Amino acid sequence: MPGTMKVLVYEGVGKPVLQERPIPELQKPTDAIVKMLHASILDLWNRAPYHQRPFQSVGTSVKSIKPNDKVLIANIVTSCRTCDNCKKNMPSHCLDGGWVLGHKIDETQAEYVRIPHADGSVHLCGDKCGRVTPGCTIAIVGAGPVGLSALIIAQLYSPSTVIVIDLDQNRLKNAKRYGATNTVVSGKFSFLSSPWTLCLMFMSIIAFRTQRRRRSNRSNRQQRRRYRTVIETAGTPNSFDLCQDIVTTGGIIANLGVHGHKVDLHMDRLWGNNITVSAKMVDATSAATLIRLLNSGKLNVKGIATHQFKFDEMVKAYETFGKAAEFNALKMMISF
Numbered sequence: 001m002p003g004t005m006k007v008l009v010y011e012g013v014g015k016p017v018l019q020e021r022p023i024p025e026l027q028k029p030t031d032a033i034v035k036m037l038h039a040s041i042l043d044l045w046n047r048a049p050y051h052q053r054p055f056q057s058v059g060t061s062v063k064s065i066k067p068n069d070k071v072l073i074a075n076i077v078t079s080c081r082t083c084d085n086c087k088k089n090m091p092s093h094c095l096d097g098g099w100v101l102g103h104k105i106d107e108t109q110a111e112y113v114r115i116p117h118a119d120g121s122v123h124l125c126g127d128k129c130g131r132v133t134p135g136c137t138i139a140i141v142g143a144g145p146v147g148l149s150a151l152i153i154a155q156l157y158s159p160s161t162v163i164v165i166d167l168d169q170n171r172l173k174n175a176k177r178y179g180a181t182n183t184v185v186s187g188k189f190s191f192l193s194s195p196w197t198l199c200l201m202f203m204s205i206i207a208f209r210t211q212r213r214r215r216s217n218r219s220n221r222q223q224r225r226r227y228r229t230v231i232e233t234a235g236t237p238n239s240f241d242l243c244q245d246i247v248t249t250g251g252i253i254a255n256l257g258v259h260g261h262k263v264d265l266h267m268d269r270l271w272g273n274n275i276t277v278s279a280k281m282v283d284a285t286s287a288a289t290l291i292r293l294l295n296s297g298k299l300n301v302k303g304i305a306t307h308q309f310k311f312d313e314m315v316k317a318y319e320t321f322g323k324a325a326e327f328n329a330l331k332m333m334i335s336f
């Protein structure tokens with residue numbers, strides 16, 4: 001396919017720029033070349049962009065889609081659907097794919113993108129690692145787009161309580177609007193989306209003092225462990241530490257956050273409490289269900305996309321998303 005296209009690339013940490021690159025071509029019969037219509041951007045700075053991209057495919061030996069179909073790309077993973085891991089419903093660990101997009105090959109913040117194993121790499125999204133059941137109690141740490149999405153989906157399973165914890169009052173207001181039974185402002189942990197070093201230092205001091213107090217007061221610690229399912233969405237050491245603090249005996253910590261730094265697993269106090277910790281890539285196996293629920297009006301996602309940008313404005317979109325608290329930003333909607 002001749003010609004060039006605009007793509008978003010990183011020239012360094014926190015330095016996204018638009019460049020001209022050749023339009024990708026088919027490399028295998030199972031590939032599809034996709035013309036992007038819409039996209040969004042990921043929570044953490046400088047990570048692979050992802051999510052919900054209707055597209056137009058250009059034909060190959062792919063059987064499930066044809067040129068001009070409008071479909072959804074499977075997040076950042078591709079799936080061959082035939083290897084051992086794909087058969088175990090773990091396409092994020094596909095032996096001939098997995099986390100490929102934006103990792104091993106150019107990803108979808110471009111006007112065109114090549115999708116390997118197109119048959120297994122569309123109409124996939126969402127996750128179920130929290131094992132939410134009717135009547136259970138849930139705490140969601142982080143009220144960004146991932147946390148709010150977890151809040152919306154969790155309510156499909158009729159939990160008795162869902163609390164949401166965040167530093168940002170505006171985001172907690174959104175959590176209330178999307179169905180949280182309670183919200184908590186926490187000063188114990190920090191988000192990578194907060195760029196102020198002094199703020200991070202301050203929070204680190206608070207976290208250290210909190211940890212020291214926790215060690216000296218076992219009864220208080222037990223009182224805080226009261227949620228059956230604790231969903232971590234911030235991807236920071238302190239937020240993961242908080243999850244370990246508030247999970248109840250027999251509970252589960254479901255990690256959805258993308259961690260860029262090591263975290264401590266406090267087995268000294270978790271081992272005897274039948275705690276389960278789940279962490280996984282986004283396997284994106286629920287997209288078809290979610291699309292049906294959206295189309296039937298069962299999912300209230302109105303207002304999640306707070307800002308809209310043209311693809312030419314991608315750098316501005318990242319700047320806005322990087323100052324989420326200042327702009328009350330949740331999800332950026334990018335149109336090509």
Ligand SMILES: [Zn+2]
Pocket residue numbers: 079080081082083084085086091093094095096097
């Ligand atoms: Zn596979």
